[in-house]
Amino acid sequence: MICYPNAKINIGLNVVEKRPDGYHNLETIFYPIPLCDALEAVHSVDGKAPYTFSNTGIEVDAIAEDNICIKALNLINKKYDLPPIQIHLHKQIPFGAGLGGGSADGAFMLNLLNKEFQLNIPQDELQTLAVQLGADCAFFINNKPAFATGIGDQLHAIDLDLTGYYLALIKPPIHVSTPEAYGGVVPKPSIDSLKEIIKLPIEQWKHHIKNDFEKSVFANHPEIGKIKMDLYDAGAVYASMSGSGSSVFGFFKEKPELNMNESHYTWVQKL
Structure with missing residues (x-):
C-alpha cells in the first residue's frame, strides 16, 4: 500500500508561554499543502525480519531505527502483532524547513498500517x-486546516x-536550529485570537498575522x-516564514x- 505524506505551512505562529516542562505553548494555523513524499509498506517477501527500510x-541521514x-x-507493534514489513520512503519534502515533512511521514505511517492491516x-x-512521535504529528492524522494550541497537539478544526x-x-x-529559534523569542500571551483573525480577507493578513520567530531569525x-x-515584491498577497524556518511561503x-x-x-x- 502506498500513500503520499504532504507538507504543511504555519499561517501565523504565536509563542504564548514557556511551560514547566521546558516546552512552549503556541498558537498557530496548520494548513496542508500538496508537496508530498511517497511512503510504501507491504508484506515482506522473505518474512525473516520485523521490517526492512529503504529510501x-x-x-x-539517520539509521533506520531512528x-x-x-x-x-x-508504536503500533507494541499492541498489534504485525507481520514482517518492507518499507520504502521517497523523500521530496525538504528537511529543516518548518514544513513538517518528518511529522507527516510518521503520522501517515500510522494511518497506512491501520488501513493496510485492518x-x-x-x-x-x-x-x-502520533503525539508520541512529535508535537505536530497529530495534525497529519486528520490532515485538515486546524487552529493548534498547546505544543501544537491540541487541534481545533477551522473553515479555511x-x-x-x-x-x-x-x-x-x-x-x-530549534534552540536558536526559541532563544530569540520572548513568550507573551496573544492579544487577539488567531482563530478569529484568520477569518479576515487574505489581503489583510499581513497587517494582523505574525510569526514570532521571524524577528530573531531574520x-x-x-x-x-x-x-x-x-x-x-513579486505580488504576494501574504507571505511568511513557516514554523521556525527556514522556508518562506507566499x-x-x-x-x-x-x-x-x-x-x-x-x-x-496552484492550490
Whole structure:
C-alpha cells in the first residue's frame, strides 16, 4: 500500500508561554499543502525480519531505527502483532524547513498500517500515538486546516479554503536550529485570537498575522528575511516564514514570476 505524506505551512505562529516542562505553548494555523513524499509498506517477501527500510529522493541521514516511520511502526507493534514489513520512503519534502515533512511521514505511517492491516484503530487513538512521535504529528492524522494550541497537539478544526491561490515556497540552504529559534523569542500571551483573525480577507493578513520567530531569525539570517520581501515584491498577497524556518511561503492570485537564487529550493503550485 502506498500513500503520499504532504507538507504543511504555519499561517501565523504565536509563542504564548514557556511551560514547566521546558516546552512552549503556541498558537498557530496548520494548513496542508500538496508537496508530498511517497511512503510504501507491504508484506515482506522473505518474512525473516520485523521490517526492512529503504529510501530514495532526498537522503535520510539517520539509521533506520531512528527514522520516524520505524518509530511509528514500533508504536503500533507494541499492541498489534504485525507481520514482517518492507518499507520504502521517497523523500521530496525538504528537511529543516518548518514544513513538517518528518511529522507527516510518521503520522501517515500510522494511518497506512491501520488501513493496510485492518487494525480499526479509532482516530483519537491514532492522534494520541502520533503525539508520541512529535508535537505536530497529530495534525497529519486528520490532515485538515486546524487552529493548534498547546505544543501544537491540541487541534481545533477551522473553515479555511485557499483553493485557487498560487502558493510559492522558497527554502534557502540555511539551517535554523530549534534552540536558536526559541532563544530569540520572548513568550507573551496573544492579544487577539488567531482563530478569529484568520477569518479576515487574505489581503489583510499581513497587517494582523505574525510569526514570532521571524524577528530573531531574520536578524541572524538576513537572507531569509529578504526572501519574504522578494515574495511581496513579486505580488504576494501574504507571505511568511513557516514554523521556525527556514522556508518562506507566499500566496499569489496569479502565477508569480520568481527569480530566486539557484541554491534555493523553489516550489510553486496552484492550490
